Amino acid sequence: MIRLHRCTAIDLPTLTKISRETFVTAFEKDNNPDDFAVYVAKAFSSKTLKEQLEDPDTLFYFVYDEHDVLVGYVKINQNNAQTELKEPTSVELERIYVLQQYQGKNIGSELLRKVIELASALKKKTLWLGVWEHNPRAIRFYERHGFVKFGEHPYFIGNDEQTDWLMGLQLN
Template sequence: MANIKIIKATIKDLDQLQKIGRQTFYETFSSGNTEENMMKYLDEGFSIEKLTTELNDENAEFYFATLNGKVIGYLKLNFGQSQTELKQDKSIEIERIYVIKEFHGKQVGQLLYDKALEIAKQNKSVFVWLGVWEENPRAINFYKKNGFVEFDKHIFKLGNDEQTDIMMKLKLQG
């Protein structure tokens, strides 16, 4: 998979972002949720309005993983006040790393993750944190393997279903 490129997404990539966002979220979570809750979340969470706001937010960045020009995964980072919790200047939140199912296990997620760490270090962040659904062992194991530790939990609403996210963080060496 040597030809994978990580590129920063801009407002021009809105349609691509909506497409990859919806597809990967659906692939990742549809089996564990009702169709109704999935559709509600996809409509709200990946609406043109919401994505436009996020792409225009100077404290948020999106990156695509592309293979031969096709977007196969993406990363969303939040800084400062745009973090969903812990709004600390010295931390960065990885809000999303998603990869199309057919590319799971092919290091795409790792490349996006490596990009996140590179940016965290450039920003002199003290730690990186994220929330991961407690019923997503693949993701939890990935982050544990990369040195993350659990430090808290929070509730994530998917449609009318309250789910528990495990909050994990990685301290960066100064």
């Protein structure tokens, strides 16, 4: 059983650390080192994350396991904080990461169910996300949970233009 903790400014150092660690572990090997370094330095800087934490439409949550160990985090965007749709009836799951040593323990599925509950509690009709087209494991994960592709958008890692699939889930 996992537990979510809504992040605040006090959590900034830990949020910065886990954000960098999970992203680097997941994607460093698949990207140009120079472009990747530029992206990580900006996207996961304390300054950038602090600004996002201060935005009432951006919600970060730490994920703790049954032993109260930090195992991951999520980032959810509403309203104008969304990177694409920006519809009041939708919510974006921008980041969902589980630390590598805790993967394969069904935490991701449990976490996604919690995110769906959060989105429903926010009275949203659609939960959507962007997933890299070259990440078949993640695509299959979202498809297993009912997400369907509805579009694409460009995503830049430094100067490297990549393509994310936009996938959505209709909520009750």
